[in-house]
Amino acid sequence: MSYVSPSELVTKMIDAGESKVFMSTRDTVIRAYMAGAILALAAAFAVTITVETGQPLVGALLFPVGFCLLYLLGFDLLTGVFTLVPLALIDKRPGVRVRSVLRNWGLVFVGNFAGALTVALMMAVIATFAFSVDPNEVGQRLGEIGEGRTVGYADHGAAGMLTLFIRGVLCNWMVSTGVVAAMMSTSVSGKxxxxxxxxxVFFYMGFEHSVVNMFLFPSGLMLGGDFSIADYFLWNEIPTVIGNLVGGLTFVGLTMYATHARTGATRPRPTTGKAEDAEQEELEVPEKVGA
Structure with a gap:
């Protein structure tokens, strides 16, 4: 059968986290680079569709093509390793230490950022004919997104920061659910x-994804968005990364682990025997008939 039961699924999650901890630096960075680049292309694709059709739902419907491709090719996003890698530490897999978890997160962050930045530069070249003309309509939209989702939060102060953080939490709740859902099936179509x-859900709702933002905001800076690099990191990337970590690990990784890998004690069953149950049923029959 192509369906993987939840108990088997959690074991696969822990195994996946363990394998990522011990992956070579070279492979970790390459896989993260390609994941960031493919997701950035998908984001550019979705923005282009939204601009040309005027329908954000259409862009959101088609954006997941990038996520599916990078996952099926075995590439790694920061949001996914936030959820899977700590499970190997919590499960006390041999050789897995806090330092090795942080090493994996750091390498994946660098790889994702480099891949997304590469595509951001390429898209900026396309939108401006190698910076020789003003940005086209898609380029202008990318600049507006970067401005609205940095300065827009900053205008609200602490309330804006909390909103940004919550959007990051909700984002990786959904994204990590997608990562885990792919493990529930052994067929490509099921995945x-x-x-x-x-x-x-995450893309249409406008939640904050740290890797998607590694493309959107550098693109915005190159294409005339009225915000700074400091605005980007302080009023988006850093709070988004923290929110993504909390959302993926808390609402997906730990909940799955707690209820399927370390299940609670079962409740005691009733002690009445079959004879007592049958006698009770016979006593109740006349009452039902009389009614």
Missing amino acids: VIGMWMPIL
């Missing part, structure tokens, strides 16, 4: 269906 649904 794609499992991933598509939560990724659609």
Whole structure:
């Protein structure tokens, strides 16, 4: 059968986290680079569709194609390793230490950022004919997104920061659900269906994804967005990364682990025997008939 039960699923999650901890630096960075680049292309694709059709839902419906491709190719996003890698530490897998978890997160962050930045530069070149003309309509929209989702939060102060953090939490709740959902099936079609649904939710709802933002905000800076690099890191990337960590680990990784890998004690069953149950049923029959 193509369906993987939850108990088996959690074991696969822990195994996946352990394998990422011990992956070589070279492979970790390459896989993270390609994940960041593919997701950035998907974000550019979704923004282009939204601008050309005027329908954000259409862009959101098609954005998950990038996530599905990078997952099926075995590449790694920061949001995914936030959820999976700590499980190997919590499960006390041999050789897994806090330092090795942080090492993995750091390498994946660098790789994702480099891949997304590469695509951001390429898209900026396309939108401006190599910076020789003003940005086209898609380029202008990318600049507006970067400005609205940095300065827009800053205008609200602490309330804006909290909103940004919560959007980061909700984002990786959905994205990590997509990562886990892909493990519920052994078929390509089952994996794609499992991933598509939560990724659609996160993108259409405008939640904050740290890797998508690694593309959107550098693009915005290159294409005339009225915000600074400091605005980007302080009023988006850093709070988003923290929110993504909390959302993925708390609402997906730890909950799955707690209820399927370390299940609670079962409640005691009733002690009445079959004879007593049958006698009780016979006593109740006349009352039902009389009624």
